[in-house]
Amino acid sequence: MTRLEVRGLRAGYGKVEIIHNIDLIVGDGEIVSIIGPNGSGKSTLLKSIVGLARVFGGSIRLDGLELVGRDTEDIAMAGIAFTPQVDNVFTNLNADENLELGGYKITDKNILKNKMREMYEIFHEIEPVRRMKAGLMSGGERQMLAVARAMMAGxxxxxxxxPTANLSPKTVASLIKKIKDIRDSGVPVIIVEQNVKFALDLADRICVLVSGYKTYEGSPSELMKLDLQQVFLGLKAKN
Incomplete structure (x- = not known):
């Protein structure tokens, strides 16, 4: 079942268009990794979906609901959770407080506590430091907390x-398992990633952006059969 549908998306900042005519369809229970050179528009694509970049044209639909023109709060309430690379937790608050804020939709305190308990079971690395301010946690613990906080909203x-920026290989391996578990629970995941090995190991589908254009979309195995120089240099980008 299609969950998120992006069609003909053109977006950027101010008057500058960064991504051009991007199509992306994401279904239930799949992980889509977006990779490409620095400055290719990967983060802009995510930010445009959540209303943090200017959309010049195209459509973004979540379960058929048009998101273009809505503010970020409305988009979050509609069901899009976004974890940016930096500033993705409240560093002056502890894990409990971060999770409580992530569960802003939950009005029943018992349900909120049960959801927090569930997150600590999944992201067990942060349970021992749950009373520590997030700013004092390790990079891996903060990243786990950021994903857990995003999942609190259901x-x-x-x-x-x-998500893997500056993380140890052991933490990356743990994060891969948790993201796959999220996928297996039915929640589709879109990941922008510079670590190509991580992206290929994790994804059901790969989308390559180069200079704001999509140069490839398909399975990781099919990508590895192609001329990667051609794909990553964007020789087919405007076709």
């Missing part, structure tokens, strides 16, 4: 911007 789609 999103229809989870979007992560470079």
């Amino acid at each position: 999103p229809k789609v989870l979007m992560l911007d470079e």
